[in-house]
Amino acid sequence: EAGVTQFPSHSVIEKGQTVTLRCDPxxxxxxxxxxxxxxxxxxxxxxxxxxxxxxxxxGMPNNRFLAERTGxxxxxxxxxxxxxxxxxxxxxxxxHRYSGNYNEQFFGPGTRLTVL
Amino acid sequence: LAKTTQPISMDSYEGQEVNITCSHNNIATNDxxxxxxxxxxxxxxxxxxxxxxxxxxxxxxxxxxADRKSSTLSLPRVSLSDTAVYYCLVGDMRNxxxxxxxxxxxxxxxxxx
Numbered sequence: 001e002a003g004v005t006q007f008p009s010h011s012v013i014e015k016g017q018t019v020t021l022r023c024d025p026x027x028x029x030x031x032x033x034x035x036x037x038x039x040x041x042x043x044x045x046x047x048x049x050x051x052x053x054x055x056x057x058x059g060m061p062n063n064r065f066l067a068e069r070t071g072x073x074x075x076x077x078x079x080x081x082x083x084x085x086x087x088x089x090x091x092x093x094x095x096h097r098y099s100g101n102y103n104e105q106f107f108g109p110g111t112r113l114t115v116l
Numbered sequence: 117l118a119k120t121t122q123p124i125s126m127d128s129y130e131g132q133e134v135n136i137t138c139s140h141n142n143i144a145t146n147d148x149x150x151x152x153x154x155x156x157x158x159x160x161x162x163x164x165x166x167x168x169x170x171x172x173x174x175x176x177x178x179x180x181x182a183d184r185k186s187s188t189l190s191l192p193r194v195s196l197s198d199t200a201v202y203y204c205l206v207g208d209m210r211n212x213x214x215x216x217x218x219x220x221x222x223x224x225x226x227x228x229x
Contacts, residue, residue, distance in 0.1 A: 004159070031214040043160070045216035056216060091159045095214050102148050103207055103214050107159025 002026065004108035006092050012114045018080040021111045025074070025094030031055075032075050033095075033105060034067060038088035049075060082115045089113070120204045125224040134191045136223050138204030141185045149180060149187045152203045154222070160203060164189070167209075191225075199227045 005024045013019050025032045034046040046065070047057040051072035060067070064083070069075040079086055089112050093105040121139040128134045140149070148167050152160040164171055164178045166187070171178045177190040191198055201222040207215065 033214075033216065035217075035219075042221055043219040045218070048214065048216060050214070055214075059216065093159065093217075097214070101162065101165050102150070102209055103217070104150075104162045104165070105214075105217060107161065109158050 004092055004094050004106050006090075006108040006111050008111060009109065010112045010114075012116065013082055014116050015084055016081045018078065019082055019113060021077045021079075021090055021092075021113070023075045023077070023092030023094075023108060025092070026096075026106055029094035029096050029106070030072070031095040031097065031105075032069060033093040034075070034077055035091040035093065035107075036088050037091070038085065041088075043091065046077075079113075082113075084115050087113055087115045120206055120220045122202075122204055122220060122223045124221060125226065127226050127228065128194055129228050130195055131193050134194050134198070134225060134227075136189045136191075136202055136204075136225070137186055138189070139186050140204070140206050143184050143206055144208070146209050147184075147206045148209050149178070149184075150205045150207060151176070151178065151187075151189050152205065152217075152219075154201045154203065156200075160219075163202075194225075194227045196227050196229065198225065200225060 007022045032049040037043045045059040048055045049069045066078045089110040091110045093107045095105045150165040151163045153163050154160040166178045168180050179188040201224050203222040
């Protein structure tokens with residue numbers, strides 16, 4: 001079974017530009033999450049989709065971040081315009097509603113974003 | 117959600133047993149305890165989960181005392197490939213539709229030859 005995939009693996013952009021990150025969850029997983037780790041900090045939750053609906057977006061830092069999950073499959077996270085403090089690693093995770101373990105989430109390898 | 121506290125780092129040698137203890141003094145009755153492992157340049161990976169007493173799987177054991185205010189992840193006979201960051205998390209079992217994971221700083225385990 002394929003795991004969670006993320007694209008691109010690395011992205012280097014200049015301040016003010018736009019970047020779109022993509023996440024493909026494990027097939028059949030209704031829950032999709034975005035997290036990020038900025039320099040020296042802990043991994044922080046951004047938002048949670050259940051199928052195509054936003055269940056919890058309490059972690060989104062500001063309106064420069066827009067997440068979508070059209071059709072309830074893959075998701076995109078757009079940062080527009082990017083700022084220096086957005087640099088970090090963005091992780092996507094997915095989970096199945098009926099996992100044998102409580103809320104076991106499967107993470108992708110992350111996208112490393114560098115804003116210059 | 118209960119806050120967790122772990123040592124920032126630990127060193128070990130190949131073949132040794134490693135025990136990482138996590139403190140969660142404010143754990144609630146409905147909370148379960150989960151440990152994740154993260155290798156460099158990868159996302160976190162679920163290792164083990166428990167509510168009380170002892171849980172064992174092919175990767176590790178998890179010991180939880182009766183008061184549940186702490187838990188200990190035990191890795192038997194570590195190898196160099198066990199070098200990673202280990203996170204202890206506490207979550208609410210009633211949230212069966214999933215929910216955000218709250219990561220602390222984790223414990224960076226370094227295994228030496």
